[in-house]
Amino acid sequence: MSNTRETILENLFGELNNQMFERRLSMVSVEFSERMTSAAGRYFPQRKLIRLSAPYLRLHGWDKCRNTLIHEMIHADLHVRRKPYGHTPEFKHWLKKLTGEKSIYHHDDMRPYDRPYRHVYTCPRGHKYYRKNRTRRKTSCGQCDKTYNPRYLLKYIGRENV
Ligand SMILES: [Zn+2]
Ligand SMILES: [Zn+2]
CATH class of the missing domain: 3.30.2010.10 (Metalloproteases ("zincins"), catalytic domain)
Incomplete structure (x- = not known):
């Protein structure tokens, strides 16, 4: 056998x-x-x-x-x-x-x-956010404004390896 x-x-x-x-x-x-x-x-x-x-x-x-x-x-x-x-x-x-x-x-x-990368988002003032999954929902920067503020919308900048 x-x-x-x-x-x-x-x-x-x-x-x-x-x-x-x-x-x-x-x-x-x-x-x-x-x-x-x-x-x-x-x-x-x-x-x-x-x-x-x-x-x-x-x-x-x-x-x-x-x-x-x-x-x-x-x-x-x-x-x-x-x-x-x-x-x-x-x-x-x-x-x-x-x-x-x-x-x-x-x-x-x-x-x-798990995926070996994270998706990176940034606000107009340069704060960075890392996400496991991409989101289509519009989100604004929580550090620039605690409530939703379209002036500080997060923009997708791409993948970064972890
Ligand atoms: Zn079981
Ligand atoms: Zn910010």
């Missing part, structure tokens, strides 16, 4: 299913996605599918990925047992018990995939 990440994932899933979930998740499938960059993992209830982020694996390794897998398996397990399967108190109880984690965020540590 080859040691592709898919094989490792299948084996890990099988082990965890035996050790932690009493084989209740045998009908659930697992896969990696190269395109998943906004979250470390996700469970799709209709398809009984757990999808993990391949970029997340490269960035953080199997230890972190294992916890993400357990996180998604808890969603799947609650679903299979016909319980509410969101981030419920029961979900958090199991997450803490099985991974030691308290945080329920799926997008933990995905920050390197």
Whole structure:
């Protein structure tokens, strides 16, 4: 058997299913996605599918990925047992018990995939503002005037790397 990440994932899933979930998740499938960059993992209830982020694996390794897998398996397990399967108190109880984690965020540590630049705006008097996203809304400089003042409209000047 080859040691592709898919094989490792299948084996890990099988082990965890035996050790932690009493084989209740045998009908659930697992896969990696190269395109998943906004979250470390996700469970799709209709398809009984757990999808993990391949970029997340490269960035953080199997230890972190294992916890993400357990996180998604808890969603799947609650679903299979016909319980509410969101981030419920029961979900958090199991997450803490099985991974030691308290945080329920799926997008933990995905920050390197944030855009590497900020949009820069400036007012007529030279105050600078940095935004993650471009805005079409007209905004005036809060340092020149605390209320909206069209004399101090912010003008877009471009991107700056961070
Ligand atoms: Zn979750
Ligand atoms: Zn200003």
